Amino acid sequence: EKAVVSFTEEQVQTIHRFQAEKRMRLVKLDPVEVGHVRLMELEPGKFFYVKTAATNPGIFLIPDFLSHEECERIKSLAIKAGMRVSRTIYKLHFQEGMNDTFYNKETFEAFDKNGDSFLNMSEAQPALSKIEGVSSLTHSLFACLLDDILDADSDRWLNLLEFQRIPLVMKNVEKWMLKYKGGITDPYELKRRAKGLDRNSKQTWLSRQTYDESQTITNRVIALTGLHPDIVKTSEQLQVVHYTPGGHYHSHHDSSDIYNYSCSHTRHLFPSDPKSHLREDRLCRFMTILYFLADTEQGGETAFPAADNATFSTTIYLKNNTWIDPSDLTNHCKDANLVVKPRKGTAVMWYNHYLDPETEWLGDKNLFSLHGGCDVIKGEKWIANNWITVDNNYDVQMKFHYQQLYELKETKTEEVETTLQENEKTDQEIRSPEIIETIRDEL
């Protein structure tokens, strides 16, 4: 059941008193300058080197932040939980217009030959043959149609909601067919597509209870960041990611721009908001602390294309007759301003947002925090993302702390439920990279 929260007057008073006594601030570690090294005691008697790798945003490297045993333990817990294909953040919900006589559950099930609740590439094409021209699309063009319009969460398959949504996006599909059914010739388009899937990895989520029951890692993070413990303790679960050769995550921001609707992590505090279930996720991630859980034989670097750059742009440009897409980490990893090689135990920490100079609370997203994972070439890559979430609305974040830490100790929050459901999904194979190869051949 969804956690519905209404605060009694007494609870509100407690929250306010707490705030008045000790108004929390967000703090940042001063980067000083690139190459600056500080020695920090992050555990009683244990010192760690914290090295500045960039100043805008502040990006820090902390070698041996996790011990080899901790890395191994997190990996084996992740494997036990089950690794699933990574999705991007767009989530669909059943809505008006998704009750078509053809694009419905029965039809979906009839086309889902292997019964795994997803239509893979070869199941999806016949299922969409009612749309004129779709059956004669080449394999790679059909993959483009999926990527562009139909596969909303970018997991490379159609799920029931995406199938039911087809009538709502039919106009776009028709326009797409008019433009592309004969092939893609625009060099800009070809360049964009040759970089392949935005994200090509498997992942799972681990609760703090599971991977850090003794709170040693959490306490280390509190000492490193200087943040109030409540912020660190109520942050997202740990996302463990595994890449194999060809795996990557093209440049992106971990956090969303600030809008005046609620953050994903606090949305359940607004059960009466009639639109809340229709909105895509808005991720409010003040910081990222990324752990390398293994060495990677070749490739798999974490790249920051815009770190410490004078200006920000992700526009594709023409250089010596070739199109350069700076966000394409498959082809332009080495062009990034900062490239960090995976090293077991090292933590990479950076700030996705500015601080609001007036409130000292969450400010605008810092575009220069753009980053991603380059292609693994040889071996494998294991990382874990520890995202520090903060609602830009201070009062909402305080209510969230109260609810998470004092009130709902034994109640699962919405976020935890989503995570558990995700972990329970049936396993899937990653879509073969052949499609990308075909597009590259067409270049």
Ligand SMILES: O=C(O)CCC(=O)C(=O)O
């Ligand atoms: O794999 C990497 O190095 C970066 C991963 C990343 O940016 C993410 O998971 O958000």
Ligand SMILES: [Fe+2]
């Ligand atoms: Fe990221």
